[in-house]
Each structure stands twice: as C-alpha cells, then as structure tokens.
Amino acid sequence: xxxxxxxxxxxxxxxxxxxxxxxxxxxxxxxxxxxxxxxxxxxxxxxxxxxxxxxxxxxxxxxxxxxxxxxxxxxxxxxxxxxxxxxxxxxxxxxxxxxxxxxxxxxxxxxxx
Amino acid sequence: xxxxxxxxxxxxxxxxxxxxxxxxxxxxxxxxxxxxxxxxxxxxxxxxxxxxxxxxxxxxxxxxxxxxxxxxxxxxxxxxxxxxxxxxxxxxxxxxxxxxxxxxxxxxxxxxxxx
Numbered sequence: 001x002x003x004x005x006x007x008x009x010x011x012x013x014x015x016x017x018x019x020x021x022x023x024x025x026x027x028x029x030x031x032x033x034x035x036x037x038x039x040x041x042x043x044x045x046x047x048x049x050x051x052x053x054x055x056x057x058x059x060x061x062x063x064x065x066x067x068x069x070x071x072x073x074x075x076x077x078x079x080x081x082x083x084x085x086x087x088x089x090x091x092x093x094x095x096x097x098x099x100x101x102x103x104x105x106x107x108x109x110x111x112x113x
Numbered sequence: 114x115x116x117x118x119x120x121x122x123x124x125x126x127x128x129x130x131x132x133x134x135x136x137x138x139x140x141x142x143x144x145x146x147x148x149x150x151x152x153x154x155x156x157x158x159x160x161x162x163x164x165x166x167x168x169x170x171x172x173x174x175x176x177x178x179x180x181x182x183x184x185x186x187x188x189x190x191x192x193x194x195x196x197x198x199x200x201x202x203x204x205x206x207x208x209x210x211x212x213x214x215x216x217x218x219x220x221x222x223x224x225x226x227x228x
Binding site: 004033037043044045046047050052091093095098099100101102103104105106 | 146155156157168169216
C-alpha cells in the first residue's frame, strides 16, 4: 500500500519570507501523481500544485514550487514571498493506478507579521 | 457552477441513530469520492463512484456505512447505528474521469458529532 508522510506537524514563516514543507512517500508503482492541497481554517480543501512522476521538471504555480526527488521519494513544497492568506493546513497527497487520493497527516503553516 | 456542495454542514446525533449526508458534485464531473477526516489527520478514502457505479470501497467502510449515487449525479452517504468513533468530517470530492488523472474538487464537508 502507498503511504505519505509529513514529518512537520507545524511550521511558521514570516510574511514575505520563504518556507519549505516536507513530504515523503512510499510506493511500488512507477506511474503516479503527487499533489499539495491547502485547507484553510473552516474552509474547503483546494489544490495548490500537482506533479506527474514521469516529468523530470519540477512543477511551479506562481509563488508555489515543488522539489520532486523521485529516487528519494521526496516531494517538498516551497512557498515564496509568504502571505497571510497562506496560513492553512497543507496536505501532501498521492494517487497512482487507483483514483483515490492518499493523504499525509498535514502541516499547519502559520504566517507571522 | 458553484462547486461541490454538501448538506448538512453540521450534524449532531445520538449514538445508535442513523444519519444521511448528501453531496452534489460539479455537474460535468462523472467521478464522486467520499473521504473521512478526523481531527489532526489527513482525509482517508472511503469510496468512489464513476457515474452511478460504485467502483471501490475502503476497508474503513464497515457494514454500517452505505453510499449511493442513483442517477450518476448527487450522492448520499448513510451511517446506521452511529458510534462515537464515527465523529469526523465527511468530505465529498468530484472530478472528471477517464484515462487521465484529474484534479479532485472538494466540498466544504459535513461535520458529524456523535454524542
């Protein structure tokens, strides 16, 4: 079975600074997709960024980028120029041949002034 | 399109009662997923539908749980004889289906409290 591990329960970053959230996963599949989802307090989960495993190039979406290390099974999220609105729970998620998402336990990100 | 909607948003019930939740997906989406999220954890997969067919069920989905999607549009999740361990946020998501992996769009969830 696939597993996703997020070892940082909480992280804090100052506004305008950069923060990196860690994620590792375990799978025997060769074709899979990885995601970072954001869940603001009392609001619904939204997709931040996705990465296809067959792509060597790291995905970027504006201030959000990933460092995908396939051999190490590592998938970290970098948030640049952090904003107050970035404060949320961030979940790393995996999907392979099955359609379901397997999530990590999440990292709570605080953004301070 | 207003996105994925769920009803009710909150439900408090006594142990042993039955509860039913509804999910309305994005209209063009033919896949619909149910997840359960307990405090401090990530969502865990329960089941999913492609159109009206239920294609996969998790081991988490005990006999007390049943899900339907009768016309391939909205879905219901029923929990019979609720237990305190059923207290959680129940999330619904929808996506396009097919050969590619499409983004899952999540609803706001139904928070269930079993007293």
